Amino acid sequence: MRGSLLTPMLLGLSMAAQAEELPAPIKAMEAKGLRIMGSFDAPAGLKGYAAEYQKQGLALYLTADGQHVLTGQLLDANGKDMTRAPLEQLVYKPMSAETWQDLQNTRWIQDGRTDAPRVLYMFTDANCPYCHQFWEMSRPWVASGKVQIRHILVGIIRADSKNKAATLLSAKDPVTALKDYEDSPSSQRAKSDAEVPAAIGKQLDANLALMSSLGLNATPSILYLDDNQILQAQRGVPGELTIDSVMGPQ
CATH class of the missing domain: 3.10.450.70 (Disulphide bond isomerase, DsbC/G, N-terminal)
Structure with a gap:
């Protein structure tokens, strides 16, 4: 688009x-x-x-x-x-507005200030190393309050991806749980056999269905509205030439 x-x-x-x-x-x-x-x-x-x-x-x-x-x-x-x-x-404008509403209606975990002027939605797998790479890359924008990233969790990479997603979503404070998880060394992110509650499992399935309906099949997949309110999709970690288009000026 x-x-x-x-x-x-x-x-x-x-x-x-x-x-x-x-x-x-x-x-x-x-x-x-x-x-x-x-x-x-x-x-x-x-x-x-x-x-x-x-x-x-x-x-x-x-x-x-x-x-x-x-x-x-x-x-x-x-x-x-x-x-x-x-x-x-x-x-494209009406279709973008419809899709943006669908994204808003998912259950996501907020990363960044509520009043951030720029909002991104990102399909995230807890076992995705490139999602973690983007987490680290995005810190300057998030820390400055310029960008809020809404992580829509899916479980597609490993057998326990869904378990980890369920653990994060069911945490008392999912925002802190996600931050602690991303800030921890990779060696400490052990496999998870945590139970996936039926309600959360249904939400994760809906997240994956929405991701698939948008023609996205890998994480991270980052969605944002450009200056003309047209939905744009960044597949994978943005490079040096595209990062400002996705995140805005640092």
Whole structure:
């Protein structure tokens, strides 16, 4: 998912496309599994429709006769992408807001100040060495109060990952428990055979289901909103060139 600045073309955007009587070619695309998110003005007698399919935006262009539809990218005479802005406004922004709400509704452990201006969600496995690497990398941002990381625990790496996640979630103070765990030497993070309570096991399963639905299959997976409120996913530990995009300036 990528962010972009809005353009004057968005003046023609309509969030009421679902209330419209869709033309037959657009209905045919809807029948193929596309979700029509809105309509927008397009040049050369075309009418644009923004659609979502498998978490991706797709532009549909209805011809002037209303009988045919074109799909894909539309460029102007200067090579400017005329498709990107309406897809961001009609597909990626609403979809980002939906996913952000889903992330908020999970059971997560807070790392950082409540009033931090930047919030990240991170799918974390207690046995993931790269999650620990990111924990250490993120300390300057967290300690300064600039970033809050919400750890959504999953159990996927080792047999006892779920046990460790359950121990952290069921602690009297999960925030302190997670900090103590991450600050301890790796040699002290022994295998765990702690019981996984049914309720917590269900939550961990839901966390993993959400992770999978977002097309993420490894930890750490870090999610954040960019300046245009478009959801971005960082798979793995950010490198030097991407860390500021994820965390903001240090």
